[in-house]
Amino acid sequence: MTDERLILEIHDIYKSFYQNEVLHGVDFSLKAGEIHGLVGGNGAGKSTLMKIINGVYRKDSGVIKVDGEEVFFHTALDARKAGIAMVYQEFSLIPSMTVMDNLFLANEKKKKGLLDRKEMYLRTKEVLARLHLDVDPNLSVEELSVGNKQILEIAKALMHQNTKVLILDEPTASLTGHEIEILFQLMREVKAQKIGVILVSHHLQEIMDICDVVTILRGGVDVLSQKTDETNLENMVSAMVGHKVEKQEYLAPSVARTREPILQVKNLYWKNMIQDVSFSVYGGEVVGIAGMMGSGRTEILNMLYGLAKPSAGQILLNGKEIHLNHPHQAITQGIGMVPEDRRTCGIIAEQSVRMNILLPIWKRISKRGMIQEKKGRKIAQEAVENLSIKTSGMEQSLSDLSGGNQQKVVFAKSIVSEPKIYLLDDPTVGVDVEFKSSICREIRKIADHRNAILLVTGELDEMAKIADRILILKHGSIIGEIVREAGQEITEEKLLLACQSGEIV
Amino acid sequence: MKSSILKERIKKIKLRNYVIYICFLLLLLVFAIILRDTQFLSVNNIMNILRQTAMISVMAVGMTFVISAGEIDLSIGSIVALSAMCSAKVVDMTNNIFLAFLSALAIGIIFGGLNGLLITKVRIPSFLVTMGTEGIALGLARIVTDLQAVSIVNSKYNFIFGSGSVGIVSILFIWTIVITFIGYILYNKTSFGRSVLAVGGNRAAARYSGVKTDKIRIIVMMISGITASIAACLYTGRLHGARYTLGEDDVMNVIAAVVIGGTSFSGGKGTIIGALFGSIIMGMLNNGLLLVGLSVSEQMIARGIIIILAVSLSLREKKSV
Numbered sequence: 001m002t003d004e005r006l007i008l009e010i011h012d013i014y015k016s017f018y019q020n021e022v023l024h025g026v027d028f029s030l031k032a033g034e035i036h037g038l039v040g041g042n043g044a045g046k047s048t049l050m051k052i053i054n055g056v057y058r059k060d061s062g063v064i065k066v067d068g069e070e071v072f073f074h075t076a077l078d079a080r081k082a083g084i085a086m087v088y089q090e091f092s093l094i095p096s097m098t099v100m101d102n103l104f105l106a107n108e109k110k111k112k113g114l115l116d117r118k119e120m121y122l123r124t125k126e127v128l129a130r131l132h133l134d135v136d137p138n139l140s141v142e143e144l145s146v147g148n149k150q151i152l153e154i155a156k157a158l159m160h161q162n163t164k165v166l167i168l169d170e171p172t173a174s175l176t177g178h179e180i181e182i183l184f185q186l187m188r189e190v191k192a193q194k195i196g197v198i199l200v201s202h203h204l205q206e207i208m209d210i211c212d213v214v215t216i217l218r219g220g221v222d223v224l225s226q227k228t229d230e231t232n233l234e235n236m237v238s239a240m241v242g243h244k245v246e247k248q249e250y251l252a253p254s255v256a257r258t259r260e261p262i263l264q265v266k267n268l269y270w271k272n273m274i275q276d277v278s279f280s281v282y283g284g285e286v287v288g289i290a291g292m293m294g295s296g297r298t299e300i301l302n303m304l305y306g307l308a309k310p311s312a313g314q315i316l317l318n319g320k321e322i323h324l325n326h327p328h329q330a331i332t333q334g335i336g337m338v339p340e341d342r343r344t345c346g347i348i349a350e351q352s353v354r355m356n357i358l359l360p361i362w363k364r365i366s367k368r369g370m371i372q373e374k375k376g377r378k379i380a381q382e383a384v385e386n387l388s389i390k391t392s393g394m395e396q397s398l399s400d401l402s403g404g405n406q407q408k409v410v411f412a413k414s415i416v417s418e419p420k421i422y423l424l425d426d427p428t429v430g431v432d433v434e435f436k437s438s439i440c441r442e443i444r445k446i447a448d449h450r451n452a453i454l455l456v457t458g459e460l461d462e463m464a465k466i467a468d469r470i471l472i473l474k475h476g477s478i479i480g481e482i483v484r485e486a487g488q489e490i491t492e493e494k495l496l497l498a499c500q501s502g503e504i505v
Numbered sequence: 506m507k508s509s510i511l512k513e514r515i516k517k518i519k520l521r522n523y524v525i526y527i528c529f530l531l532l533l534l535v536f537a538i539i540l541r542d543t544q545f546l547s548v549n550n551i552m553n554i555l556r557q558t559a560m561i562s563v564m565a566v567g568m569t570f571v572i573s574a575g576e577i578d579l580s581i582g583s584i585v586a587l588s589a590m591c592s593a594k595v596v597d598m599t600n601n602i603f604l605a606f607l608s609a610l611a612i613g614i615i616f617g618g619l620n621g622l623l624i625t626k627v628r629i630p631s632f633l634v635t636m637g638t639e640g641i642a643l644g645l646a647r648i649v650t651d652l653q654a655v656s657i658v659n660s661k662y663n664f665i666f667g668s669g670s671v672g673i674v675s676i677l678f679i680w681t682i683v684i685t686f687i688g689y690i691l692y693n694k695t696s697f698g699r700s701v702l703a704v705g706g707n708r709a710a711a712r713y714s715g716v717k718t719d720k721i722r723i724i725v726m727m728i729s730g731i732t733a734s735i736a737a738c739l740y741t742g743r744l745h746g747a748r749y750t751l752g753e754d755d756v757m758n759v760i761a762a763v764v765i766g767g768t769s770f771s772g773g774k775g776t777i778i779g780a781l782f783g784s785i786i787m788g789m790l791n792n793g794l795l796l797v798g799l800s801v802s803e804q805m806i807a808r809g810i811i812i813i814l815a816v817s818l819s820l821r822e823k824k825s826v
Binding site: 307326327330331339344345348349350351358359369370413417 | 690694695696699700702703706707709710711712713714715716717769773774
């Protein structure tokens with residue numbers, strides 16, 4: 001299928017943000033009619049590379065060639081004109097507008113200054129037929145399924161006649177199996193039109209299934225670039241993880257776990273996303289749930305925090321069944337959460353550090369209905385010091401803090417409500433390396449007070465470092481458990497392979 | 506060393522938070538100069554202004570809670586009308602002041618509660634819900650007496666709710682201070698107040714932190730209903746009677762007072778004391794513009810311009826990145 005013509009060549013790209021060099025001489029090339037997978041862990045530099053190709057960022061040095069000619073992109077529009085189309089994870093469609101109006105947005109067909117709806121309708125029909133998308137052009141986008149929205153998004157990118165390179169950023173993240181199949185079919189058709197496709201994905205199996213070539217980035221360098229039929233999952237995983245000189249030092253517990261589990265989950269179901277999940281967590285231990293995005297890991301935590309109601313199954317706290325309808329009840333029962341999405345669920349950006357930290361406990365620090373401000377200030381001050389939150393004062397508003405420090409505030413918030421069970425959903429997302437290890441120590445410290453910790457994170461090295469037991473979650477079911485035995489080491493590589501392939505080695 | 510600490514302190518005081526008081530003083534100064542030949546600054550006229558603005562001030566307390574929680578209440582005008590009719594009717598029939606006051610409060614609680622339930626359970630935006638209940642309450646107020654006014658002859662009622670005074674201090678001003686004080690305590694010193702701000706600041710984050718967001722939103726609407734019915738009693742006491750037209754232009758004045766006072770229209774930030782000054786500014790404007798000698802139409806234009814100016818000073822939303 002592929003011909004040998006290179007449509008996109010990238011040589012020796014360097015890019016720094018301030019002092020921090022993110023890309024150290026990356027090479028990448030894409031042939032016409034090739035589907036090229038781009039893989040890498042968090043912080044490997046793949047989104048930076050994509051944004052450089054797409055004209056959003058400017059490279060510090062290096063060469064980008066499209067069709068053999070060097071190009072210089074200053075804006076995303078330049079890249080667009082050169083034939084590079086990017087489909088973002090977040091949909092850029094306007095939900096209330098029709099399929100047709102979305103496709104022609106800012107590019108409307110006109111006749112004597114008025115919209116030529118007939119022409120646009122026919123063109124839309126034609127485009128949709130080519131993509132085997134059987135929807136009415138006059139349907140509102142909000143009525144489409146997630147899968148169809150994704151396809152429409154690609155259709156929008158292909159509306160421009162000159163598209164040579166199509167970049168898909170994690171297109172399968174929110175799709176079901178069947179929808180993924182349709183998407184892959186579409187990608188094959190795009191490929192047949194001699195368009196080069198770059199697929200950014202976390203799912204190695206997907207890459208193996210659909211891509212011709214895979215490039216793996218680690219730490220801002222391309223460490224592997226191979227035809228997919230000449231490599232395998234193990235190779236890719238070890239390229240992603242690398243051979244780290246620094247060993248993942250296990251932060252061992254200093255107390256024995258409680259005799260009885262604090263939290264038990266029995267045969268939990270939720271819609272069609274969680275299937276028959278059972279596990280228990282003892283006081284004094286950190287249990288990890290490792291799984292890919294979309295494996296249902298967040299949904300499990302949501303049910304344990306009263307944000308979602310299980311379709312079936314039981315949640316037991318100290319042996320007694322509990323029913324949670326609201327986070328308020330979870331907190332009263334001694335369950336605390338650090339939510340995944342800091343900006344929407346964690347912080348109140350316009351309010352102060354103190355107001356945010358004390359939010360869950362205003363009632364507790366009130367006496368005869370009045371808030372004891374002094375007591376609150378002391379608690380907040382202690383939390384700020386314990387987690388070394390960098391702030392100019394307790395009254396600074398959170399919007400002025402860095403992402404890492406904001407996350408620390410979210411963490412402080414759940415600590416001050418003194419739960420017995422901590423649900424941590426990616427607690428170190430967007431946090432600097434130094435704080436990552438300090439948060440790991442903090443997690444262990446909390447567990448050593450005989451609290452139970454359930455940790456969900458995409459950062460598998462962190463999980464390898466801190467978790468005493470790890471449940472492997474795939475498609476909403478627990479397919480295995482890795483127990484740390486004396487002297488045994490859990491490696492990031494082992495975890496990644498287990499999550500990707502579903503096999504525990 | 507000491508001076509640097511002082512400088513640091515001064516830097517920390519955000520000027521924006523005090524814009525309302527600066528506005529207040531400026532307006533006072535301007536009127537005092539322009540109207541130096543009139544009675545504008547006389548004790549009598551100042552008490553007059555405070556009397557006229559008492560109802561707006563009381564309702565502004567409730568509205569501050571509502572806007573801080575990220576909602577709006579457009580129904581207060583007709584809650585005033587219905588509560589006033591109800592209270593007047595009850596005192597007319599039973600001569601029981603307490604019962605009359607309770608009946609007015611009941612109207613406020615019922616309509617506030619209804620607003621809250623529709624907002625949280627049926628999930629209709631408060632803007633639309635209260636537009637609807639506004640019509641319902643006004644319709645009922647007109648039906649109660651078939652558009653007839655009700656007069657109140659109970660002098661004790663009239664004394665307590667508006668016509669009386671302690672020394673030279675009007676009872677209306679005392680009501681204003683009491684309600685503002687209760688509002689201030691509730692808003693600034695209790696966990697309820699903090700929850701209101703959290704709900705207005707980021708509802709999802711408040712929910713994740715264990716705040717019962719629906720309950721808070723229902724309660725703020727009820728508070729607004731209650732302050733509207735207290736304002737209704739004050740109107741009836743002051744006018745010795747009730748008409749269905751009471752409160753008909755108040756909504757915009759109350760909202761303007763709250764926002765000029767420094768409460769963020771998008772929720773999450775607010776001040777009760779600011780709202781009090783906001784409503785006094787509104788009263789001063791009405792009074793001053795009248796004394797200046799402007800016609801009603803000219804007053805409207807001048808008031809509109811001044812409100813826009815004041816709001817633009819106190820409430821410039823942060824530019825989002």
